[in-house]
Amino acid sequence: MKSAAAFVVLACLLMVHVQGQARPGVKRCLCQGSPVNMVRLPRVEKIEIHPAGPSCENMEIIVTFKNGVGQKCLNPESSFTQNYIKRAIKDRSGQ
Known part of the structure; x- marks a missing residue:
């Protein structure tokens, strides 16, 4: 009986450990495909910068x-x- 309880506890701990590990092959990048080099600024509503991370x-x-x-x-x-990034930083620091 004690060995069965110990086995169940060990199996539960192993499952929690495996589920908590990051999968190294899975990437969750927002940008898929090839990015563009230029956009028309009057048409832009907002720009989001996401730094590199886990x-x-x-980046x-x-x-x-807009619209x-x-x-x-x-x-x-x-x-x-x-x-654009340099100009945005300059404008923000000037405020």
């Missing part, structure tokens, strides 16, 4: 367009994106 190893920049047109991912390596 769920996605890439992601997501642009939401519910949709979203696009910007290429963080493009000169347009780099300049």
